[in-house]
Amino acid sequence: MExxxxxxxxxxxxxxxxxxxxxxxxxxxxxxxxFNQYEFYSKQKELNKTKDFYLENLQKIDKEKSxxxxxxSMLEKFGREKYKIKKxxxxxxxxx
Numbered sequence: 157m158e159x160x161x162x163x164x165x166x167x168x169x170x171x172x173x174x175x176x177x178x179x180x181x182x183x184x185x186x187x188x189x190x191f192n193q194y195e196f197y198s199k200q201k202e203l204n205k206t207k208d209f210y211l212e213n214l215q216k217i218d219k220e221k222s223x224x225x226x227x228x229s230m231l232e233k234f235g236r237e238k239y240k241i242k243k244x245x246x247x248x249x250x251x252x
Contacts, residue, residue: 166172183190224231235241242248 220234224234240248240250
C-alpha cells in the first residue's frame with residue numbers, strides 16, 4: 157500500500173508529468189520524432205557514400221581528361237578503345 161501511495165504521489169508531481177508527456181511527444185507524436193530522425197540519419201549516410209563515390213569518379217575523369225588534352229597518342233588510344241574509331245585505311249577485328 158505504501159508503494160502505491162509513493163507512485164501516485166510521484167505521478168501527481170507536475171514535473172514528472174511534464175517530463176513524461178514531453179518524452180512521449182518527442183518519441184512518438186512529433187513530426188520529427190526519434191524514428192524519423194533515425195531514418196533521416198540513415199538516408200544521410202547513404203547519400204554521403206553516394207557523394208563520395210561520384211567525387212572519386214569525377215577525379216578519375218578529370219585525370220583522364222587532362223591526360224587526353226596533353227597527349228595526342230593517348231587521345232588516339234582512347235578513341236580506338238572506347239569508340240572503335242579507326243583510320244580510313246584500317247580494318248578493325250573485335251574479339252570477344
